[in-house]
Amino acid sequence: MTELTANLKTRCVGRYLVDMPEGATEYGYARIGGVDIEAKAMTEDAYRQEIAQRETVLKTVEITYPRPFLYAAGPARGRSTYYFIYRDTLIDSPATRYIEGYKWDRGYRFLLKIETYDYVHPDQTDDPIVKQFDVKNEVPAKTNLVFDLLEKLRGRPNEEIPTEPGVCFAGGFLPGKATDDQYVRGGFTLTSNPDVSFVVSVDTASQGGITLLQHADDSQTLDALKAMDAKVIRKGTVELSGLRAEEWLFEGLKPGDGRGDTFTLSVNDTTSGPSSPYLSLEMDTGGQLKIQGKFVKLDKGSLTTREAIALWDAVSRKVRVRPGAFGYRFSNNISNR
Known part of the structure; x- marks a missing residue:
């Protein structure tokens, strides 16, 4: 676990920064004004x-x-x-x-x-x-x-972090101001642990009036967790660097009937907009892997739940707004309940 958390590398997704384990494979795309990129x-x-x-x-x-x-x-x-x-x-x-x-x-x-x-x-x-x-x-x-x-549009190596206003996505950068029609999805898979993945979604459009914790306590969600034989590890609010977030961590059955962890963090659930984009960070372990075109069930993930939590805490607590991303001093709308 120390090897995964000791050498985190900063990556840019949307107008946010995240730190991922060194060597993580990055992929993703953007949708700007309805155009897929x-x-x-x-x-x-x-x-x-x-x-x-x-x-x-x-x-x-x-x-x-x-x-x-x-x-x-x-x-x-x-x-x-x-x-x-x-x-x-x-x-x-x-x-x-x-x-x-x-x-x-x-x-x-x-x-x-x-x-x-x-x-x-x-x-x-x-x-x-x-x-x-x-x-x-x-x-x-x-x-x-x-x-x-x-x-x-400009080509951008994944390790390059722009300092001007604009949107990052895997392999690219679109300079310019924030608008209400900018969506970015970025994925990261660990080379050393291929069943461990992170997905980051950033969206300037409104997400509605439901927070992550409200969703977690919804009756339909609770029924789904029961069907997954899931065990909630923790959930609550989290203070990040200038951001207020909510997180929800649980372990349970995955597709293919293997077991694994699902951890989620969200920012600006109910206040998303051009100046305060919604962000969702999800980490998954275990479940199944696609090997040579076939899905192989994993009875358990390559990380124990304790190890997964340690990695999650190292990554999720470093989520932050990229300096210069908006062209002005960022002021987060922290009332996302």
């Missing part, structure tokens, strides 16, 4: 090959699909960018459009994707339902959104 490390040559292959696939589909299928393709805004606008499967409405944007920057390929609509091409504006829409073709606006994001 993921980054993947690759060379520029590999990126250009991927674009060429994607264009070949889309043009091949057009041969057997009612035309047009591929509506637009070409460089987007900025260096090393490209985009496609196309329809998808045969079951889709003729109005359905998918916009894909690509960019290579600093060793990372970005893939952006959003679904939208166009009731003008082909013309469906006489449809009574379509007549009720203020905007009958969202493609131009959504294309501009994708282009704006492509222009700003």
Whole structure:
């Protein structure tokens, strides 16, 4: 356990910082303004090959699909960018459009994707339902959104911690102010203990009026815990660096009928917004592992519950707002009950 907690490395998720065991594998994505964004490390040559292959696939589909299928393709805004606008499967409405944007920057390929609509091409504006829409073709606006994001996105090694306002996600950084439509999900898996994982979710949208502890005491939750033969280890409020959080730790049956631990911490459950993003940190141990495409049940996790708690305390107590993330001194709305 000392080896896991002695060398924690700072990672950036959303506008927060978390410390993870050295060597943890990081993955994740962002959703900004409804656009899904993921980054993947690759060379520029590999990126250009991927674009060429994607264009070949889309043009091949057009041969057997009612035309047009591929509506637009070409460089987007900025260096090393490209985009496609196309329809998808045969079951889709003729109005359905998918916009894909690509960019290579600093060793990372970005893939952006959003679904939208166009009731003008082909013309469906006489449809009574379509007549009720203020905007009958969202493609131009959504294309501009994708282009704006492509222009700003930067490749970012996971160990690099930005000092300016913006949003971090695995492999990338989007500079700019906080808005109410920014979601990031980051995952971390321990190489030495593959059944141990952390998931961090950061969201500027409202989460409703239920706190983690209220959810933990809900009658349906209590029934689910009973079905899992779960044992609550502890739950309550936690004071972090400038943040008030709630945590809930329990041990019980996992999918596959193995046993393991589930620990959760949350910040800003009921006060989430651009200036006070919701954060959820979850740690899981035990359960089952996917090995060579098959799930293998673990009768118990690689960590004892006591060891898992020690790791959890080392990681969860270091959650904090990234300095400079908002461009001003962060003042947390701590009334999250």
